[in-house]
Amino acid sequence: MRGLCWVTTAALLSNFVLAVDRSNFKTCDQSSFCRRQRATPEGRNVYVVVMSSLHVEPSSLSMQLLNLDTKERLQMELSGLRGNMVRLKINEVNPLSKRYEPPIGDVLVKEPEKDNLHMMLSSSSSVSVALGDTTVVVNANPFRIDFIMDKEPVMSVNAKGLLNIEHLREKSHFRVNKEEPAGEEEPAGEEGADKEEENGEKEQKEPEKTEEEKATDDQDRDLWEETFKTHTDSKPKGPSSVGLDVSFPGFEHVYGLPEHADSLLLKSTKSTDPYRLYNLDVFEYELNSPMALYGSVPVLIAHSEKRTLGMFWMNVAETWIDIRSVIADKTMFSKLVDFVKGDSDIPQIDTHWFSESGIIDVMFLLGPKPNNVFQQYAKLTGTTALPPLFAIAYHQSRWNYNDEEDVASVVAGYDEHDIPLDVLWLDIEHTDGKRYFTWDAHKFPNSVDMINKVAAKGRKMVTIIDPHIKKDDNYFVHKEATEKGHYVKNKDGSDYEGWCWPGSSGWLDFLNPEVRQFWANKLQPDEYVGSTLDLYTWNDMNEPSVFNGPEITMHKDAVHFGGWEHRDVHNMYGTYLHRSTFEGQLQRSDNQKRPFVLSRAFFAGSQRYGAVWTGDNTGEWTHLKIALPMLMTLNLVGITLSGADVGGFFKNPEPELLTRWYQAAAYQPFFRAHAHLDTRRREPWLLPAEHLRAVREAVRTRYSLLPYWYTLFYNAESTGSPIMKPLWVDFPAEKDTFAIEDEHLVGSALLVHPVTDAGVAGVNVYLPGTDQVWYSVDTYEKFTGGRQHYIAVNLEKIPVFQRGGFIIPRKMRIRRAAILAKNDPYTLVVTLDRKGRARGDLYIDDYQTFDYRQGAYIHKEFILEDSQLTSKSLNPSQSGFVTKSWLERVIVAGVTTKPTSIKLTGNSVQPQQLDFTFDPSKQLLTIRKPGINIAEDFVISFQ
Known part of the structure; x- marks a missing residue:
């Protein structure tokens, strides 16, 4: 959320200057082990x-x-x-x-x-x-x-x-300096005399050390303790x-x-620092840099x-x-x-x-x-757990929505302006003095009623809960954590203390299974008073961020459960919090409802617990641009439910930039707008009319494609495949795709080229595959693969193409929230390949529970070949799960000849002729109202 080093919030607001202070973070030369390892000579072969x-x-x-x-x-x-x-x-x-x-x-x-x-x-x-x-x-x-x-x-x-x-060693067995071995006596007897004679008089003053010798002594001291700025890190194990x-x-x-704000293709570090993996709270991070960020x-x-x-x-x-x-x-x-x-x-x-x-x-x-x-x-x-449907819809956040009236006003604004919304978020100011699991009694006196009113419209809410706990004896979380010894310890065994949003804080030791259970218990409605099952969680600052700590994080010699030093486990701390919150949400619903937790810090395996985002980005064109390789990289390593704050967390993006950001993010896995406390309000209806129309269309397009997105997430849970992926993943032998990072695939069927520069009239789009045909999703115009195309753009649209040979399920009736469309009909959009074939699938369940793991789901495969569109089940039992949704329309692009008739056959319907239209100029066939339940097997034949 907000990496503010150790400045106060008030100081930030009075002097809102943004720039990463690189001096707060180590270079390789300032990290003794990095310096030593990097100096290992090549070819030593010992x-x-x-x-x-x-x-x-x-x-x-x-x-x-x-x-x-x-x-x-x-x-x-x-x-x-x-x-x-x-x-x-x-x-x-x-x-x-x-x-x-x-x-x-x-x-x-x-x-x-x-x-x-x-x-x-x-x-x-x-x-x-x-x-x-x-x-x-x-x-x-x-x-x-x-x-x-x-x-x-x-x-x-x-x-x-x-x-x-x-090798681990005793300190006394290692040379503290280069004059003499530590703890070794002076030579005695004749041998000692000989040594003395060789070296001159014993009292003779030692020669002044060279700079190189002084540097070596400093390095030796770094083996047992290391100083960075005002912080000294003791190393008891050396x-x-x-x-x-x-x-x-x-x-x-x-x-x-990941995570680096850098290119998709990793670069040579010959002239730079190495890529660093060390979870850190970096205030307005630098672009095109190997510096560490929030996750590893x-x-x-x-x-x-x-x-x-x-x-x-x-x-x-x-x-x-x-x-x-x-x-x-x-x-x-x-x-x-x-x-x-x-x-x-x-x-x-x-x-x-x-x-x-x-x-x-x-x-x-x-x-x-x-x-x-x-x-x-x-x-x-592991794979990304199948999220509840609302998690992959649109989210609106801000630091902070002020009170219950503000929340009601924002939610109503989305309805008034016909923009779908699934989740409304509250940042740290909703709490009682930064005490998590509490509410500000003046601003949110009726939180349960507020949440229920939002939920009545099919929506959810999220509150932020960070790992730093305010040191206040009257605060129930702190009191219990202290009594039970649940805090991370200093090297002397006392509770570790640092500064974060509440002031003096302690950090719960999530390596301890008992602490994870303690945290999970705090999420239960009887302990998190004012919450309901429609309230979900945002874990921020969990690198962990410590405002007055070295590199704005925890001291490495702090001690965790099992006696492990923080240096041993640092990059896992945020994941342990993410996991604890995930397990708490499971517990509160008796393992019935799928959790949703957003985390800023992450490590390998974090995908099992929910979403991550790219942290404190900035409302600039360069940050919109860098989000693409950052998110593709996360998807390549299994963290598929990931996104970047729409509009940038910092600064005030101009209307064109904000519009382009919405258009790009509508095709990214996690879709959330968020902004800093000191930025202007950014709700879409505050934009000029033409930008509002474009933003509305972008969000509504996301909702129409939710059946496709949800199916992708189901398949990703099964296979571990990325969802937002570089072109080379599907075109592995096409070298021209290997360095492309300004466009991406959504699944295998959609190619998206966001507009990431101001005032452009067109963009160059590379469409891969010399044997492929691509269709504009707006006009169904055909384009050949294996080459670059210049595509004119306006404010209303960005270039998006559907690949020939694919079938995408959509819902064209857009509701105010995703779950309200669960019984609405489907449209199948079919784009034929060069041989007149296409294939796709559709996954449906109840969108919120784990019943699908017992077979309560519908999974359909659609195949069009030999002038027949066939639907067959990939889960024949379906375990009693039913849907009211039906097939409303089939759009087939790439049809060269108008059919004379189209017939539907299925197990529960009589064979019937279907109405259709054909546009020869667009080679577009539209079949109207087949009317069959989408769960049924059927065949649509073209004569």
């Missing part, structure tokens, strides 16, 4: 496999790695995972203390099922195994792992020799970072690693015309990733395969991953196609 330690099981290889310099040992396990994945784990053989690994069920849904590795070759110098079509070769000296597909290397681990695990390099020969394009998903996807691969670095501590574009060294592969014939250069992407603590735990997703990678990752961390 680790070898101790082949005598090799232990072979059907699904795994385990072995020890020896550091030739230090003689320290690591334990490595390489496992095959079901679904064409390989897992690599590396840890110390006997660590001084246990290193953190996320418990099963927190990041991973469950312990991954193993798959057999077939032994191919074992010798004194290497071991080779096969998983499906992939050969994995472990080289002993130097240690290195290569993945071979179709006789080509596609991934290499430790090819650069950057494996580096900082240095504990882990690092590893992974290379992708044959690849030029890599994606992923350490997943990288490599894509080429031949194949798609992925890797998931499962570490929840602060992480940095370097990326380089290089030319592959073919001599490195000569013993493995004939990598390439001829003298052509082979591109390669080198990546270097390093985290502050934990172990190396990497899952390699072997594809080989994009959808295979998405399914593989979904097996590990």
Whole structure:
């Protein structure tokens, strides 16, 4: 919501100046472990496999790695995972203390099922195994792992020799400075005399240290404590970072690693800091930067015309990733395969991953196609839970709607101006003095009545609940949390304290299952007095944001449940809150109603608990533009229910910008308008008339497409596939699509090119697929694929195309809220491919409960081929679920010849001729009122 550092709200309002203060956030050079790991020299190759330690099981290889310099040992396990994945784990053989690994069920849904590795070759110098079509070769000296597909290397681990695990050690056993070993006595006897003689008189003054020696001493001190600005971070376990390099020969394009306000295609970090993953509250974030933002998903996807691969670095501590574009060294592969014939250069992407603590735990997703990678990752961390229908409709928010009268006025305004609305949001000012789970008794004295009046129109409400708890002995949440010891602790065992919106605050320790249950209980109507089951939740500031903390977050030496330091678990804190709220909403409805929770912070697996958004964006054209790659990146790593604040959180967007933002967001998964306290009111009816018309049309278009969106979310829950996706996902061999980020697909049927520049008369749209035909959704004009088209635009519309060969279900009767249209009829929009065929599906359930998991749903498949449109059920039982919705219209684009007649047949209706019209200039056939229930199987035949 609002990253204000430690300034007060009053100060902000009196001096509303926006710019990220980069000095509040570390660079790699200011992060000692990042600096050390990044300085690891390439090609040092200090680790070898101790082949005598090799232990072979059907699904795994385990072995020890020896550091030739230090003689320290690591334990490595390489496992095959079901679904064409390989897992690599590396840890110390006997660590001084246990290193953190996320418990099963927190990041991973469950312990991954193993798959057999077939032994191919074992010798004194290497071991080779096969998983499906992939050969994995472990080289002993130097240690290195290569993945071979179709006789080509596609991934290499430790090819650069950057494996580096900082072994845990006692402080007294490490040199504090370079003059003498800590705790070691002066040399004695003859040997001591000899030393003294060599070094001159004992009393002789030591020479002045060079700048390099001083820097080394400073770095040594950073191993045990580190200072940034006014904050000193103690490190009782000393240095504990882990690092590893992974290379992708044959690849030029890599994606992923949210969250960054940067391009879809990940860039080389040769001249910049690495990409940083460390959940932070960044006030008006910078664009085109590798700086960390609110969430972290350490997943990288490599894509080429031949194949798609992925890797998931499962570490929840602060992480940095370097990326380089290089030319592959073919001599490195000569013993493995004939990598390439001829003298052509082979591109390669080198990546270097390093985290502050934990172990190396990497899952390699072997594809080989994009959808295979998405399914593989979904097996590990889960999919986006099917949201209730209102969650994917339109939401209106502001910091803040002032009182109950203001809420009623805004809701009425949407009805008056014929704009659909499903959810009205309240920010922090609705509370009693920033005490969450409370209401301001003067502004919201009758909250239950207010919520019920909104719900009577088919709508919901959302209130914000943040993780910082006001330290007030009269505040029931604080009182109970203190008594039960539920707060995060300082290193001395006292309750951690910092500053946030309420002033002095404590932070609940959501790593503790008891605290998660405590929080879930607070969401029950008997404890959250003034709430109802129609009130849902927004979790903000959960990075966590601490206004007076280092980098505006929690101190790393704070202590969590189990004795883990905050440094070990930082990137998971927000997800634990998200999960706790999700579970509280489940509990309050006795596990009957699907929750809805919006979170700002996230990690891998957050998709299981609800929506995220891109945080404190700004009402500028550049922020509208950057939202597209940011949201596509989130979708690529499984976080599909995601969006960006319409209009930007900060500043006052001009009418054209706000209009274009609504038009873009109408085709993005999570659709919410939100604005800062100090901005002008932005309800659509405050716009000039022409802009209001365009915004109304954009929102209504979203509602007409809700059957399609809802079906996409159902399928995404099943498969883990993205919903808002880059073009290359569906056109993986078309290199022209690989860097496109100003347009996207919604599912596989719609292509959207938002207008993201002011005052333009037209845009260039690339339509992929040389064998494809695309149709304008407004005019049904046909366009050929595999090339760019100039499309004229006006204020009313943005370019949207339906792909030939697809059928999209729509509802053309627009109600004031989505659920009110549940029994309304459907229109099927059919766009034929070059062979006159099309296919699509429609999913229907009660839109709010979990009954669909017991089969209470309708799932229809529509196929048009050989002049017949056939509807058949993909869930024949339907478990008694029924719908009153019927088929009102079928629109078929791309019909070259007018039919002589059209006949409907079905199990419950007599065969009948249907009315239709045909427009030869548009090649458009419209079939009117088939009238059959949409749940029934039927055939519409064209004669």
